[in-house]
Amino acid sequence: MIIVLKPDATADQIQHIEKSVHEWGLRTHFSRGTERSVIGIIGDESVLANKPLDVFPGVDSVMSIQKPYRLASREFQSKATKIAIPWGRPGGEPVEIGGERIVVVAGSCSVETPDIMLETARYIISAGARMMRAGAFKPRTSPYAFQGLGVEGLKILAQVRAETGLPFITEVMDTRDVEMVAEIADVVQIGARNTQNFSLLKAVGRTRTPVLLKRGIAGTLEELLMSAEYILSQGNDRVILCERGIRTFERATRNTLDLNAVPVLRKLSHLPISVDPSHGTGAADLVTPMAMAGVACGADLLLVETHPNPEKATSDGAQTINEAQFRKMMDGVRGIASVLGRSL
C-alpha cells in the first residue's frame, strides 16, 4: 500500500499515520518527493482491508500494490487448473476443462420437456459438444415470467445424462438449494446476478462440485477473481471463470461481450476460462462469429444456447440457435481451435 500525502501534510499528521500503521503490525517507509511525499507500507496488505486510511488527516489518496486475491492468482499457482468431469455413462472418457481440448457446453436456456432435451442432447453430441447446459431455476427480471421447472428440471437433466452420458451444468440461485443441486449436477453455475451474492458463494465453496462462475453484469475482472476467491477460500478449488457480456451504454447488443477478459484472466489466474456468446450478445446471428472469436483469443470452454426450435423455446429464444446453426458454429470453432493447436 502506498499512501500519497497532501502537499501540506504536517509532521504531526505523518507521525499519526505512521504510528497507526505500526500499531496494526506493519512497517512504513517514508519517501519525500519534490511535489508529493509518500509513505510505503511494508507487509501483508490484507491487514489494511478494514482500515480507513483515506480519512486520516494529511492523506490525499491510498494506492494498493498487492492483488487482493491470492488463491485465484497465477502467482499462487503457476500451473493451469484442469477440472475433470466424469462422463455420465460407464466407460466414457471424462471431460477435461482447461486442457488442450476445448469444451463446448450446449443446451436450451430453460430445461424443456424430456423429449426436447433428449433431441437436443443427441444433436449436440453428434456435433461435438461434450456437456449440456439448461436452467431448472431461472433468474428472471420479471416475477411474472416463467421461473423454471425447479426440481423437476433437475430430474430431466439427470435422466438425459443417464441416457446419453452428457454431464450437465445448471444454475443455483438460493443457498437453501445448494446442497441438493450440487449433489445432482456435474457443475453448478453462479449466474451474473449472483456473482456478488457472497452467501451463495460461500455455500457452493463448501461443496465439492465444480463451479462455473459468471462475471457480474457490471463486474470488474478483479471482482470476478475476488468472487472466485470466496469459493476457493472455502475449500472448493474447482472454479471456472466465465465472461458473459457486461453492461455498457451500447444497446445494439443485449450485453457487450468483453473478450479482452479472456487473455487478461489468463495472465492473472490459473483457473479455466469460458465464454458465453449467447448471453454475451443476446442475438442468435451473432453467436457463431463471437464463439469463434472467443476461441481465437483463448477460451477453454464455450457455453451456447441451442434448441431444436428456438421459436418455441420457453425462454431466451432470441439468442438461441437451432441445430443447423449449431453445427455450423461447431465447424467454425473447430477450425479456429486447430489454428491454435487445440481440438474440440
Next chain:
Amino acid sequence: MIIVLKPDATADQIQHIEKSVHEWGLRTHFSRGTERSVIGIIGDESVLANKPLDVFPGVDSVMSIQKPYRLASREFQSKATKIAIPWGRPGGEPVEIGGERIVVVAGSCSVETPDIMLETARYIISAGARMMRAGAFKPRTSPYAFQGLGVEGLKILAQVRAETGLPFITEVMDTRDVEMVAEIADVVQIGARNTQNFSLLKAVGRTRTPVLLKRGIAGTLEELLMSAEYILSQGNDRVILCERGIRTFERATRNTLDLNAVPVLRKLSHLPISVDPSHGTGAADLVTPMAMAGVACGADLLLVETHPNPEKATSDGAQTINEAQFRKMMDGVRGIASVLGRSL
C-alpha cells in the same frame, strides 16, 4: 407490443407471426408504412414475456409499449405510499416514511460495540435523525475482510432501540436468515449486490416487514421497479426505493450518485424514495452537499453513515462522517427541506 417488420418480410412470414400471436390469445393490427410496416399486438403484453418474437422470420425488432411492472407503478396506485414504523419505546410517535417529514436514517456501516452504537444513537437523535442503520451481516468484496457481527450485531441494535427508541434498518443477505432478521428489524435492507437476487426478494416479500430496496450497482430504474414488483407480488406492499450510486466509467467518486433517479421514480411509482449519499459518493466530504442535493430534488429519506470516530470504524470509514459533520449536514438538509415545505 409493436413488431417492426423487415422491409423484405414476405406475406407468409407476416401470416406466420400473426397466427402465432393469435394462438397466444392476443389480437394483431397490421399497419403498412412507406418504409417499414408494423404489427401492433393488442392485449396483455405480459403473455409475451416468454415468446421469442425477435427470432420469427421477417421480424426486424420488437418494441414494448407497456411497462413491465404493475403493482409498483403510479398507474396502479396514484396515491403516494406512506410507511409507518413504530417508535422503539412506548409513547413515541411512529416514524412515517414517504410523508411530509423527511426521515434521516444514520449510523455506522457495520454494527460496532454497544457503547459506540449508543453514543451514535444519542447524537443522531439529538441532531434530528429518527432511525438508525448499521450492518450485522456485511457483503464484503473480499472473503478476508470483516464479515459483520451477525446475530450478535442484531442484538446490539435491538438493545439500542430499547434504550433510545430508535427503530433500525439492517441488511439481510441470505434467504436462510430472512425470517430471523425480519422478526427483529424495523426495516430490512436489500443491498445493491442483491437487487436481482430473486430468491431473496421473494423471501422478504413473504414477510410483513418493510423493505428498503437498493438500486443495483449497474441496475436500471426499470430493473429496480421490477425488483420492487417481486416483493410486492408476494404480498409485502411496504417497499422503499433507494438510489445509492451506480457504476460508471468515472472513478473520482466510488460510485456515481444518480439523483435524476429521484424525480424519475417519483413520476413512475408511488413508493417512497430514499438516497444514500455515503455509498453514492464514497467520500466523507461529499456527503453533505449530496445529501442536500438529494433532498432538493425530492427524496423522502436519507441513509447516512456516521461514527463517533471514522478513523476507528470497522468498515467504510472513508465515507463516514463524524458527529460534527453530521450536525452540519442536518442543518443543511433542514434548510433545504424548508424551501420545499417539508421538515425533518
Next chain:
Amino acid sequence: MIIVLKPDATADQIQHIEKSVHEWGLRTHFSRGTERSVIGIIGDESVLANKPLDVFPGVDSVMSIQKPYRLASREFQSKATKIAIPWGRPGGEPVEIGGERIVVVAGSCSVETPDIMLETARYIISAGARMMRAGAFKPRTSPYAFQGLGVEGLKILAQVRAETGLPFITEVMDTRDVEMVAEIADVVQIGARNTQNFSLLKAVGRTRTPVLLKRGIAGTLEELLMSAEYILSQGNDRVILCERGIRTFERATRNTLDLNAVPVLRKLSHLPISVDPSHGTGAADLVTPMAMAGVACGADLLLVETHPNPEKATSDGAQTINEAQFRKMMDGVRGIASVLGRSL
C-alpha cells in the same frame, strides 16, 4: 510516479529501469516490500508523459501520484476564479460568474427568430436570469437535422443583447469560426462532443473571451480539467467548467446528470462550476428538481433551455421548459440559494 515491480523482477531489470529514469533527469528510490517491491520516481512527473514505463521488463504497473493538470488545480491557485461579463447595455452591472450570486443562463436550444428571442429574453430577465444562451452553430447527430442559423444566428443574439442588455453564451464548433465567434459572444461554449477536440481548445485558448467548457459525453472529471488546462495553457485564464450529464447504461434519462462532479471539482479546482439540467436529463419535467439539486450541492451557474412554446422549438423541445415552468424553477432555485447564503 510509483513503479510496482513484478515479484520475479531481476536485479538487471531493476537496474535497467533505474538507469533509464536517471537518463531522463529524475531520481529513483527503491523500496523492497514483502510481496512487492517498488521504485519511487522523484521529480517532475510530466517528463514521464511520453515514457512507456509499462513495457519495461520487470514492471507490473505504474501509478501516478501527481495530478496531470496544474493551472486548473486548486494547488496552483487557492482563491476561486471569478469572471466578470460586462452587461450588454451602458450602465448595467457586470455579471460575475463564480461569486456569491448564482448566475442563471437561459434561452432556446437553437437561435430562433428575433421575435422569439426577444420574447424569451424579456421573460428570463424578469424572472431573474442574467445571461442568455442559444446555439447558432448546432452539433447534430444527423446530417439531415437542422444545423443552426450560423452567422445569422449570432447577429440575432447580438441584436437581442443590444436591446435588452443580456450578455450571451454560444457554441463554437470549428477552429475556422473561433475568431469570429469569440469576437461577438460574451462567452464561447465548447460542447460535450468537442471537449477533447484539442485543436479547438487551443484555438479558444488563444482568444481572450471566457470559455464555458462542457464535460465530455463520457469524459472523466480529470479529462475535463485536462481540457481546461489546454485552454489555460494558451493564456486564456477564464474557463467555466460545466457538468451536463454523462453517458451511462441508464436510458430512463437522456444522460445521467452527475452532480457529484460539483463538489469534486470544487475541491480540485479554482474554476467556476456550472450545471446544465436540460441536457443533463433530457426531459422538461426533470429540469426544475435537478436545477435545485445542482444549486444545493454548490453550482455557481445554471444553463437552462427555455422557449415560449417548446412544441415549436427548432430543436431539443423535449427538454425545454416554457415561461411558466421557468418562473417556477427560478423560485425554487432562489429558495435553495438563500439556504446556502447565496442569491440570484
Next chain:
Amino acid sequence: MIIVLKPDATADQIQHIEKSVHEWGLRTHFSRGTERSVIGIIGDESVLANKPLDVFPGVDSVMSIQKPYRLASREFQSKATKIAIPWGRPGGEPVEIGGERIVVVAGSCSVETPDIMLETARYIISAGARMMRAGAFKPRTSPYAFQGLGVEGLKILAQVRAETGLPFITEVMDTRDVEMVAEIADVVQIGARNTQNFSLLKAVGRTRTPVLLKRGIAGTLEELLMSAEYILSQGNDRVILCERGIRTFERATRNTLDLNAVPVLRKLSHLPISVDPSHGTGAADLVTPMAMAGVACGADLLLVETHPNPEKATSDGAQTINEAQFRKMMDGVRGIASVLGRSL
C-alpha cells in the same frame, strides 16, 4: 415513428397531435390498445428529426422504427463496399479494403525519425502488412505531452511510401488541415475523440480521400453510422468503420474492445470494418489474441501499433509490439483468416 399515448390522453390531445403531424406532411394511423393506444406515423421519419413530439400533451413516449442513417445502410446498398488504395510505387498491386484479403495496417503511434519509419516499414511489409499507419498530428490528453511532428511527419510518411511503396493512413484533427492531409495521405483517419466533430466530418466528406472513421470513446454503433453518414452525405463514399474499444467501468484494460461491433456493423452496413487491437486493449500482450479474435469474427482490416523498440517509442509504447511480436501476430492472423477462406 410510433407515438405511445398516456393512458389518460384525451380526445383533444390526440386530435392536436394528429393535426400537427398532418401539417408536417405525414399521415397518421391510430390504434387503440387495451392498456395503451398508439399513433403510427406513416411517411419519411426524417421530417420529424426537429419535432419535439415528446412534449405534446398526452404523449408518453415516441419510438423510432426507421434507421436514422440511409447511405451507410445495407438497405441502401446491399453489396459490400470495396476501397482500392493505389500502391505507392509504380507497378505495385493496389490494396483493396473490404475484399477477400484482410489488410493489416501497421506502424508506430507517432511518426518517428525517417530511419525508424523505414526500418518499421520494411519489417511490416516482409511480415505481410500492406499499409502503414503513424500519427503526424497527435490528440493528446495533456497539453504538455508531445503533440506530433506535424507537417514534417507527413513528409516522412510520404518519403517512406516513395521508397517502399506502402500507402499510409494518418489522422487529421483540424478542419484547417484537412485539405493538406487529404492531399498527401492515402487514407485520412478521424480519431475517437473527433467521431462527432461534425465540422471535421463535413470537411473530410468534401474530399475524395478515403476515410477511416473510429468509433467514439463512448459512441454507440448507431452514432458511428450517423457519423459515417455525415461523410457520405457530402459525397465521399469511401468510409472504413473502425472498432477501437469503448469506455466502460472496467479498468483492467485501457478500453474495452467491443468485437460484437464487427458482426453487428456487417449486418447494418455495407462499409468495410476494421479493428484496432492496440487502442482497443492498451496492452502489448493483448494485441495478438485480440487481433486474432477480430479477424475470427469478420474484420476486413487490422490497425496495429508496432515499433522496432517500444521502450523508445515517442508515444503509446505500452500498447506497441516489437518486430518479433508483430511477426508472431501475423502468423496467428494468417491462420485464422484461412479458416474463414480469407488471406492476408
